[in-house]
Amino acid sequence: xxxxxxxxxxSRHKLPPKLHPTTTLPPFSRHxxxxxxxxYRPTTxxxxxxxxxxxxxxxxxxxxxxxxxxxxxxxxxxxRALEDNTGMEYLIEWEDDHAPTWVPGSLIAGDVVAxxxxxxxxxxxxxxxxxxxxxxxxxxxxxxxxxxPDGRTALLFVAGLGSEAxxxxxxxxxxxxxxxxxxxxxxxLHMAAGYVRPGVAKLLTEYGADPLAGDDRGRTPLDLxxxxxxxxxxxxxxxxxxxxxxxxxxxxxxxxxxxxxxxEEILEKRGKGTNVEYLVKWKDGEDNEWVKAGLIGEDLVKxxxxxxxxxxxxxxxxxxxxxxxxxEYLVKWxxxxEATWEPEENVDPELIKTFESSGSQEVRVDTGTTSSxxxx
Numbered sequence: 001x002x003x004x005x006x007x008x009x010x011s012r013h014k015l016p017p018k019l020h021p022t023t024t025l026p027p028f029s030r031h032x033x034x035x036x037x038x039x040y041r042p043t044t045x046x047x048x049x050x051x052x053x054x055x056x057x058x059x060x061x062x063x064x065x066x067x068x069x070x071x072x073x074x075x076x077x078x079x080r081a082l083e084d085n086t087g088m089e090y091l092i093e094w095e096d097d098h099a100p101t102w103v104p105g106s107l108i109a110g111d112v113v114a115x116x117x118x119x120x121x122x123x124x125x126x127x128x129x130x131x132x133x134x135x136x137x138x139x140x141x142x143x144x145x146x147x148x149p150d151g152r153t154a155l156l157f158v159a160g161l162g163s164e165a166x167x168x169x170x171x172x173x174x175x176x177x178x179x180x181x182x183x184x185x186x187x188x189l190h191m192a193a194g195y196v197r198p199g200v201a202k203l204l205t206e207y208g209a210d211p212l213a214g215d216d217r218g219r220t221p222l223d224l225x226x227x228x229x230x231x232x233x234x235x236x237x238x239x240x241x242x243x244x245x246x247x248x249x250x251x252x253x254x255x256x257x258x259x260x261x262x263x264e265e266i267l268e269k270r271g272k273g274t275n276v277e278y279l280v281k282w283k284d285g286e287d288n289e290w291v292k293a294g295l296i297g298e299d300l301v302k303x304x305x306x307x308x309x310x311x312x313x314x315x316x317x318x319x320x321x322x323x324x325x326x327x328e329y330l331v332k333w334x335x336x337x338e339a340t341w342e343p344e345e346n347v348d349p350e351l352i353k354t355f356e357s358s359g360s361q362e363v364r365v366d367t368g369t370t371s372s373x374x375x376x
Contacts, residue, residue: 071096073108076116078141085151085182090116091141120146124154127163136173144173151182159188159204162197167204177209185216189253193221194228198248205256212257222253254295263296264312266304278304313348316355329355 071094078091080102088105090113105113120142123131136144145153155175158166167188171177180187189209192200201221205211212220219227229246233239262283271277276293278301293301317339318330327344329352344352 073112079146080143081145081147085147124157127158127161127166129165132166133169144170144175153179155188156191159200160191160195162200164199164203167200171207177204177207178213187213189221190224193225193249196242196245198245198252201249202252211253225249263300313351316351
């Protein structure tokens with residue numbers, strides 16, 4: 001019979017509960033560039049006259065009121081991103097006796113905002129962890145998830161730059177590891193994948209970044225890394241390091257998404273081309289799952305495609321020398337009454353190990369007869 005045991009070396013990845021792989025979408029092509037204004041020296045500290053929407057404020061602060069008269073700005077003592085991440089608002093301390101007021105950034109003179117924001121964003125742009133730490137240590141009410149006009153936070157930038165030190169500083173200061181920008185729904189993990197930053201990708205997953213977070217087109221960071229790898233030329237020495245880096249990113253992301261488990265049996269197939277998936281039965285008894293072909297052992301897929309049947313082995317009962325001089329093992333099956341002799345490559349190595357170490361019986365074949373001898 002064509003019975004096969006499952007070899008752990010042929011097993012691949014298994015999704016943990018409630019996590020499911022996504023499909024690959026069109027290639028990643030977004031590149032970001034920061035345009036910074038030079039730091040400004042404050043001149044007249046005023047608020048412009050156009051009113052923009054404000055959000056709810058703590059009771060100890062007041063909301064900006066276009067009908068109220070305010071004095072000069074003394075300084076910015078806090079910041080926060082708008083709920084839709086389209087801009088910022090700042091907590092203003094006034095020269096007069098007004099309570100501190102949350103004011104949309106669009107209403108504040110550019111030089112005032114620049115004095116507060118430029119040192120922070122310049123440190124981010126340069127990946128200067130020393131300067132960034134100095135600013136964060138000021139504890140000046142700054143929103144560590146401050147956004148640029150495209151809704152990108154500092155964490156997205158330093159992830160793309162590959163600064164692991166800056167990533168640590170920002171995350172430990174409370175940065176949202178799963179923040180999505182407004183220009184495509186990219187997260188910091190997407191940036192690390194797209195810009196080939198394996199160290200940052202590993203660090204972000206350790207900090208809890210979601211490896212299955214999709215962008216606006218549904219692409220996960222893993223999808224993105226694979227797309228970039230597929231578009232990176234092979235055989236080009238200049239691209240060799242890049243391909244190695246991408247393969248490292250992919251391995252890290254796969255490790256974050258999938259846990260290793262043994263496939264007991266492939267049950268069904270669906271899809272075509274790169275979208276082929278197989279319904280697998282797991283050896284540990286977890287629910288059957290549809291898994292992409294590339295995540296299953298090639299030998300298991302080939303056996304399924306060739307129409308070979310599967311059976312579940314309970315134990316090894318004996319050993320003998322096969323016709324080609326290789327070991328064969330007598331296997332007892334859970335769903336078949338009769339034990340059968342199988343070549344070593346078809347038998348679970350763990351079952352063989354248990355058999356060999358248990359002082360079990362070795363069956364030898366001599367001139368057509370079978371005898372049992374104690375196995376030392």
